[in-house]
Amino acid sequence: MGKWSRRAFIGAGVVAGGGLLIGVAIRPGNRSEELSKHVINDGETFLHTWVKLDSDNLVTAIVPHSEMGQGAGTALAQMLADELDADWNLVRFEEAPAVSGFANYSMGQAILMPDAEVPSFVMPSVDGALIKTAQMLDLQITGGSLSIRSTGTYGMRVAGAAVKQMLREAAAQTWNVPLDEIVARNSVMAHEASGRSAPYSAFAELAAQMVPPSSPKLKSVDQYNIMGRHVDRHDLPAKVDGSAVFAADVRLPNMLYATIKRSPTFTGSIEKLDETGARSIKGVVDVIRLASEEVSSMFGNFTFSESVAVVAEGYWPAKQGLDALKIQWSTTDNNAVSSATIFEQFARDIGASVDRGSDVQQGNVPQALANAATVIEADYQVPFLAHTCMEPLNATAVVKNGRCELWVGCQNPLGFRKSVADALGFDVDNVILHNCLMGGGFGRKSRPDYAIQAAQIAAQVGRPVQLLWTREEDVQQDFYRPAIMSRFRAGLDAEGNIIAWENTYVDKHDPFEASLIPYAIAAQDIGHVSSPTHIPFGAWRSVAHSHQGFFTESFIDEAAAAAGQDPYQYRAALLQHRPRELAVLKAAAEKAQWHKPLPAGRGRGISLHSSFGSVVAEVVEVTVLDGELSVDRVVAVIDAGFAVSPDGVAAQLESGVIYGLTAALYGEISISNGAVEQSNFHDYPSLRMPESPNIETHIINSGATIGGAGEPGTPPIAAALTNAIFNATGKRIRKLPVGTNLS
Amino acid sequence: MTTLTINGITQQLEVDPSTPLLWVLRETLDLTGTKFGCGMAQCGACTVHVAGNPVRSCVTPIAAVAGLEITTIEGLAPGPDQLHPLQQAWIDLQVPQCGYCQSGQLMSAAALLASNSTPSDEDIDKAMAGNICRCGMYGRIKNAIKTVAGVQHFDPAPLALNKELTNG
Incomplete structure (x- = not known):
């Protein structure tokens, strides 16, 4: 029950929680099978699932998050190492294996109880329930910008502090001196009075026999040594010499390669298939049809349609084989659907407002609108978007003797393992998942379809298979950021003050608060109607914030324009009750020299949007000459509470800005005859270096609860x-994408 | 039989000569540092050097490069346990995020500097325009190229960041 008792873990075979979790000590010789892989050398002692201290005094943080570029591993290790007072040069990290013991409970807590402020980490009754829930959901997810603020804050820091306390106690016992005379610094324990000192590792075995403390004392900000400081990311050297192993780089003996095509309309089935052309290509081994599949996951249930894969001795013959297949897909009702019909449907459903759900209802909007001197209204819309991770989707599988071994880059290893097990009819314990580096994730790699396909193909061919999607399949079989329409009305009094805000949009998506505005407007009515399409929905960097940030921050700008006021001052006046947002907005305006006049043809815009616990304001400068747009400069300010890894936060902001700019300028997945029209980077372009603006990032450490960094840079940019x-x-501009030709 | 010289090693390969170089590198020779991103010379992830020029290996049949000097990311460094100055700059400026495109970025940048040791901003933009980075690290890539080219009059925004930290 929430005790950091090794016995409970070993006895029950599950991780016992202490605080928000995971205190595990494993005696050498009594290691669970899964964890023993991480204890390779005889001198190593496992103190804790998240901390390994070996005989060379090296500390390894076992990180229960996936690396898709965000550098979370390094920042998490910083949090652990700081509380542990470890020598940073003696700290390593590795990703946790996909076994239930590593279920990401603290993330479960943040999702299930987002508002819970847990004053002490030890709340046995809360933890017990959460651990059960998290295991049921097979939770080991990377997403929601949660790695640092949840696992780091509730897990890593507690782990580091607990281990340090145990080591100090062990040192005090060994030297028979009072505990408070033991100083832990740079991975060395010292007792000044007697002149004794020894590396942490000298006390590892004794500490491993102790019951970890239930609520170790954490540092205050002024005691931080490693948090908040720049440290080089651990994972970069391997990323500059080609040695980093991404999922697609996995090579197994006797391995085959496959590539695949699914129904372009997402729901069609195969009516006729002529495999002759494919089978006549040298190197092609097999053509395999996979039935449509229904997957239930914690993200809801989804179905993907029938598909056909070509298996060959290499990707190239497999791809040629795929191109040579003659597939006739069945026609369904969805064949009549296009982007135009979808947006017509949205407008109709917003107009009808049947079963309108409410996000906010305050004041009397109809009356305020009736009293308004000016009423403005506008419709906004955004298209579907694909993720286009640099690394096309892929997975490598071996299925034999009732067991499946899988290599994949994914944001949800335990969930993938469960989905693959379900699809194969295996018990989860018979699926071993190796999570690899991801060449981008952005939300796409939380859906297990590609891993299931690889496993099903491998089960049929009886040899190891690497399934590698074409870029075309990646663009046309995504789980898309939805197309959305949003309708606004606002009322202004005679002085231009905004007195009413009315907003109805289609399709509510997470997070709930994405559509809310921080501004002091007395009468607000924000709601949504349902208007489903057959285009598969997926989480896309910042999820609903990606479009809501565009909608609300455009329309407040329209209100400022209608009032004839400066858009920065107008926002600031409405934020007097929100000092955190106001400070970020002000900083952005100052850094961008908001009031400095620009020459003709140039313009400046500002935007503020909070997401995932962080507040971000951005100022963009553009030039529009003869209808040609260029984006010259972006100033981005973030308050993420406290930036554990400042350069990591800056990099995430830069990344979020470019990702969002790509979407705002070019991003459009359009639908014709029920299918996606785009197919590769030539018609679904990505921002390139010549079009990329200078980005200046600034960090405010306000001391607020730590927020996320991976996503919050994206919502304000459009x-x-x-x-x-x-x-x-x-x-x-009320419809995205903008395009670069404005004439 | 096709004769390929890759990273200084010449070998004869029994592979269909129309096969793109990318797949021979990745699958036949296990040189997996060169990446697949699009298959149509749009993203640059597969960039290698052929006779010193940046080439998209995903659309280059091996027959077209037989007998020519091919360099991949694995052969970019001057020797074992050494880094090409660009690789060092990539670490110094903490350029990669996911890292998947960086082999191609580095090969394009190295080819640029080999032919133009003092590139202008426009030269860099032009040479790097074929390489997509979905993590959006263009500013860092550009700064890293400039540090190696010895151009000091640029705005190292990412580097300046740490000095501006304030504890509130």
């Missing part, structure tokens, strides 16, 4: 861009 275009040209 509105900052279109507000800048408005400032330069007077043209208000």
Whole structure:
């Protein structure tokens, strides 16, 4: 029951929680099978699932998150090492294996009880329930910008502090001196009075026999040594010499390669298949049809349609084989669907407002609108978006003797393992999943379809198979950021003050608060109607914030324009009750020299949006000459509470800005005859170096609860861009993408 | 039989000569540092050097490069346990995020500097325009190229960041 008792873990075979979790000590010679892989040398002692201290005094943090580029591993290790007072040069990290013991409970807590402020980490009754829930959900997810603020805050720091306390107690016992005379610094225990000192590892075995403390004392900000400091990411050397092993780089003896095609309309089935052409290509081994599959996961249930894979001695013959297949897909009702019909449907459903759900209802909006001197209204819309991770989807599988071994890069290893086990009809314990480096994730790699396909193909061919999707399949079989339409009305009094805010949009998606505004507007009515399409939905970097940030920050800009006021001052006046947001907005305006006049043809736009516990404001400068747009400069300010890894936060902001700019300028997945029209980077372009602006990032450490970094940079950028275009040209962009030709 | 010289090693391969170099590198020779991103010379992840020029290996049949000097990311460094100056700059400026595109970025940048040791901003933009980075690290890539080219008059925004930290 929430005790950091090794006995409970070993006895029960599950991780016992202490605080928000995971205190595990394993005596050498009594290691569980899964954990023993991480204890390779005889001198190593497992103190804790998240901390390994070996005889060379090296500390290894076992990180229960997946690396898709965000550098979370390094920041998590910083949090652990700081509380442990370890020598940073003696700290390593590795990703936790996909076994139930590593279920990401603290993330479960953040999702299930997002508002819970847990004053002490030891709340046995809470933890017990959470551990059970997390295991049921097979939770080992990377997403929601949660690694640092949840696992780091509730897990790593506690783990580091607990281990340090145990080591100090062990040192005090060994030297027979009072505990408070033991100083832990740079991975060395010292007792000044007697002049004794020894590396942490000298006390590892004794500490491993102790019951870990239930609520170790954490440092205050002024005691931080490693948190908040720049440290080089651990994973970069392997990423500059080609030695980093991504999922697609896995090579197994006797391995075959496969590539695949699924129904373009997402629901069609195969009516006729002529395999002759494919089978006549040298190197092609087999053509395999996979039935449609229904998957239930913690993200809900989803279905993917029938598909056909070509298996060959290499990817190239497999790809040629795929191109040579003659597939006739069945026609369904969805064949009549296009982007135009989808947006018509949205407009109709918003107009009808049947079963409108409410996000916010305060004040009397109809009355305020009736009293308004000016009423403005506008419809906004955004298209579907694909993720296009640099590394096309892939997975490598071996299935034999009732067991499946899988190599994949994914954001949810335990969930993938469960889905693959279900699809094969195996018990989860008979699926071993090796999570590999991801060449991008952005939300796409939380859906297990590609891993299931690889396992099913491997089960049929009886040899190891690497399934590698074509880029075309990646673009056309995504789980997309949804297309959304949002309708606004606002009322302004005679002085231009905004007195009413009315907003109805289609399709509510997580997080709930994405559509809310921080501004002091007395009468607000924000709601949504359901308007489903057959296009598969998926989480896309920042999820609903990606479009809501564009909508609300564009329309507040319209209100400022209608009031004839400066858009920065207008926002600031409405944020007097929100000092954190106001400070971030002000900092962005100052850093961007908001009031410095720009020459003709240039414009500046500002935007503010909070997501995942962080507040971000961005200012964009553009030039529009003869209808040609260029984005010159972006100033981005974030308050993530405290930046554990400042350069990591800066990199995430830069990344979030470019990802969002790509979408705002070019991103459009359009639908024709029920299927996606785009197929590769030539028609679904990505921002390239020549079009990329200078990005200046600034961090405010306000001391607020730690927020996320991976996503919050994305939501404000589209509105900052279109507000800048408005400032330069007077043209208000209400539909994305913008394109680079504005004439 | 096709004769390929890769990273200084010449070998004869029994592979269909129309096969793109990318797949021979990755699958036949296990040189997996060169990446697949698009298959149509749009993203640059597969960039290698052929006779010193940056080439997209995903659309280059091995027959077209037989007998020519091919260098991949694995052969970019001057020797074992050494780094090419660009590789060092990539670490110094903490360029990669996911890292998947970086082999291609480095090969394009190295080819640029080999032919133009003092590139202008425009030269860099032009040479790097064929390489997509979905993590959006273009600013860092550009700065890293400039540090190696010895151009000091640029704005090292990412480097300046740490000095601006304030504890509130």
